[in-house]
Amino acid sequence: MAEQHNNQRDNQEVDEAVTMINVNKWFDDFHVLKNINLDVGNREKVVVCGPSGSGKSTLIRCICKLEDHQKGTINVLGTELNDDVANIDEIRREVGMVFQQFNLFPHMTVLENCTLAQMLVRKKSRKEAEAVAMQFLEKVRIPEQAVKYPGELSGGQQQRVAIARSLCMNPKIMLFDEPTSALDPEMISEVLDVMVALAEEGMTMVCVTHEMGFARRVADRVIFMDQGEIVEQNSPQEFFDNPVNERTQLFLSQILQH
Amino acid sequence: MSETAYPAPPQTPFATSVRKSLFSSPLDCLVTVVCAVLLCLLLYHLVDWAFLSSIWTEEDEPLCKEASGACWSVIDARHRIIFFGLFPFEEHWRSTVACIVMIATIVASCVPWFWSGLKLSVLWITGFAIFYLLMHGGLFGLSVITPERWGGLALTIFIFAAVSLIGMPLSIVLALGRRSRLPVIARLVGLFIDFFRSLPLLTILFTAAVITPFLLPGWLQGDKLYRVIVGFAIFFAAYQAENIRAGLQAIPAGQDEAGKTLGLNYMQRVTRIQLPQAFRNSLPAIVNQFVITFKETSIVTIVGFFEILASGSAAFGTGKWTHHYIEVYVFIGLIYFIFVFSLSRYGAYLEKKLRVGHG
Numbered sequence A: 001m002a003e004q005h006n007n008q009r010d011n012q013e014v015d016e017a018v019t020m021i022n023v024n025k026w027f028d029d030f031h032v033l034k035n036i037n038l039d040v041g042n043r044e045k046v047v048v049c050g051p052s053g054s055g056k057s058t059l060i061r062c063i064c065k066l067e068d069h070q071k072g073t074i075n076v077l078g079t080e081l082n083d084d085v086a087n088i089d090e091i092r093r094e095v096g097m098v099f100q101q102f103n104l105f106p107h108m109t110v111l112e113n114c115t116l117a118q119m120l121v122r123k124k125s126r127k128e129a130e131a132v133a134m135q136f137l138e139k140v141r142i143p144e145q146a147v148k149y150p151g152e153l154s155g156g157q158q159q160r161v162a163i164a165r166s167l168c169m170n171p172k173i174m175l176f177d178e179p180t181s182a183l184d185p186e187m188i189s190e191v192l193d194v195m196v197a198l199a200e201e202g203m204t205m206v207c208v209t210h211e212m213g214f215a216r217r218v219a220d221r222v223i224f225m226d227q228g229e230i231v232e233q234n235s236p237q238e239f240f241d242n243p244v245n246e247r248t249q250l251f252l253s254q255i256l257q258h
Numbered sequence B: 001m002s003e004t005a006y007p008a009p010p011q012t013p014f015a016t017s018v019r020k021s022l023f024s025s026p027l028d029c030l031v032t033v034v035c036a037v038l039l040c041l042l043l044y045h046l047v048d049w050a051f052l053s054s055i056w057t058e059e060d061e062p063l064c065k066e067a068s069g070a071c072w073s074v075i076d077a078r079h080r081i082i083f084f085g086l087f088p089f090e091e092h093w094r095s096t097v098a099c100i101v102m103i104a105t106i107v108a109s110c111v112p113w114f115w116s117g118l119k120l121s122v123l124w125i126t127g128f129a130i131f132y133l134l135m136h137g138g139l140f141g142l143s144v145i146t147p148e149r150w151g152g153l154a155l156t157i158f159i160f161a162a163v164s165l166i167g168m169p170l171s172i173v174l175a176l177g178r179r180s181r182l183p184v185i186a187r188l189v190g191l192f193i194d195f196f197r198s199l200p201l202l203t204i205l206f207t208a209a210v211i212t213p214f215l216l217p218g219w220l221q222g223d224k225l226y227r228v229i230v231g232f233a234i235f236f237a238a239y240q241a242e243n244i245r246a247g248l249q250a251i252p253a254g255q256d257e258a259g260k261t262l263g264l265n266y267m268q269r270v271t272r273i274q275l276p277q278a279f280r281n282s283l284p285a286i287v288n289q290f291v292i293t294f295k296e297t298s299i300v301t302i303v304g305f306f307e308i309l310a311s312g313s314a315a316f317g318t319g320k321w322t323h324h325y326i327e328v329y330v331f332i333g334l335i336y337f338i339f340v341f342s343l344s345r346y347g348a349y350l351e352k353k354l355r356v357g358h359g
Helices: A002-011 A056-063 A085-094 A110-120 A126-139 A155-167 A185-200 A212-218 A236-241 A246-256 B014-022 B026-052 B061-065 B073-084 B089-109 B117-136 B152-178 B183-198 B201-215 B224-249 B253-261 B266-281 B283-303 B308-315 B319-354
Strands: A016-027 A030-041 A045-049 A071-076 A095-098 A173-177 A204-208 A221-226 A229-234
Touching: A016 A056, A030 A056, A030 A204, A030 A229, A045 A056, A045 A212, A056 A071, A056 A173, A056 A204, A085 A095, A095 A155, A095 B253, A110 A126, A110 A155, A110 B266, A126 A155, A155 A185, A185 A204, A185 A212, A204 A212, A212 A236, A221 A236, A221 A246, A229 A236, A229 A246, B014 B026, B061 B073, B073 B089, B073 B152, B073 B308, B073 B319, B089 B117, B089 B152, B117 B152, B152 B183, B152 B224, B152 B266, B152 B283, B152 B308, B183 B224, B201 B224, B201 B283, B224 B266, B224 B283, B253 B266, B266 B283, B266 B319, B283 B308, B283 B319, B308 B319
Parallel strands: A045 A204, A045 A221, A095 A173, A173 A204
Antiparallel strands: A016 A030, A016 A071, A221 A229
16 A cells, blocks of 8 residues: 555656645644645745744644644645554655754664664664665764764754754654754754755755745745744745844844844 | 973872871770780681681581580571472472572673673573473473472572562553653553552562462462562562663653654663663662572561572471571571672672763
């Protein structure tokens, strides 16, 4: 069954990587996402920004079903997210996620972090998985740390490992949830460099970030969220130079002061 | 920016640090000297009692009355009772070998090389099969000896091993069940754990030994020993589950989420991500529970089993040995110490091993 599904998807190339239609979500009584409509095209890079509590993290967590939405539909790579466990697992295999807190597995070496899912989910042999892992560790420029444990690495190195770990699964979409917010300032650029390189290779990306330099350089589209709504979206050029909405203007003036 | 890195100051020599901490003022000197003298006296008396003035062999027993030291004759004469309880005399070799096999099984399963489902299963099934064959007999010309006559160290080790073996997987299931996302399961498991934790072990063992035969159909009853072990294991699991749950609770939610986004299913996340970290987090408490359980095996004496402590009481229970209970208890205490101390050292080793890379 699952394989049939896969073939179907590979054959008919879908235009939209992610489609969200009228998505609503509540945490108990708190309305976090209000009528979200969002399309992310294949190979498109979308940056989501907004004040804290605006629902931007929740939005991308819904895309890989770390959060359930209560109303509306979310389509990822042509498959609708519902309560069907097989569906969810299938989607998660194709969607990579990088977290603010890295979330590397502390009891495994860097290499084991990168090979675990390949072997368990993709059923690769250890040798194959390690070859792939080393390839991506080289790409994020830390192959020499492969035998170390995450606790022995700096924050920036850990985040690069986390990116490599996701890439090992060969995802079609990468989600970034404030990947540089927990980092010391001098380590931010090493992570952003990796993300830029990834973007230039044509990866479909949705990034929640406040790194406006990154947004300007990489994003096809910047989305501004406030109080659970998408308030404004535009090309980075237009978004930063001519913000239309008052709330966007206020937000930008606040974060660009520094 | 400073240009040179200075070497760390030299460490305080041992003698200096001793002088500083023990002899820094006249009062300090006095306290140190008095304590040292008392300690030495105590140590001398202990050594004198146990080794210098003690009697060692059964034949020398008449000398015990005059001697100021321990009368180890009782151990020399009665060690078979202590180690084997009511097990038939001619078959003691069977109990000895069975005991060694069981200890070897426990030790082997502590070695990381054996840590895979398959290896552990093979190890434990073989271990228990050999133990049962030797103790129970009935095959290869070995006479049948029913569990009521098992006793001593072999019984203690067997109960401990069986309770751990049944209790540990059960405790993992209970710990995961209590954290289930389905409220019905979480509540039911919580109720189960709290129910068995609120009962004294004695009550559970009594119920298992005496009352369940009235409640269970004949084919489900099994031997009294096995009912007691199952009851004990449930008690053990109720406590151990809470230890493991504490370890699970301490894992940041992000760990499970990272597993999910990599496409790992529930079982994979539990076995590869959650449990290894949970065990690391609550290892001291988990080892503690094993230590307590080893010592609590002595409670089965109350439902009529002669584990090592009860066999010990039998050893000094007759005739000329009645005065020498102290020696017997010291001897049994030593045996308990060997096992419990090994367990603690193993716990310390595991802690060190699992801490790798955690700074």
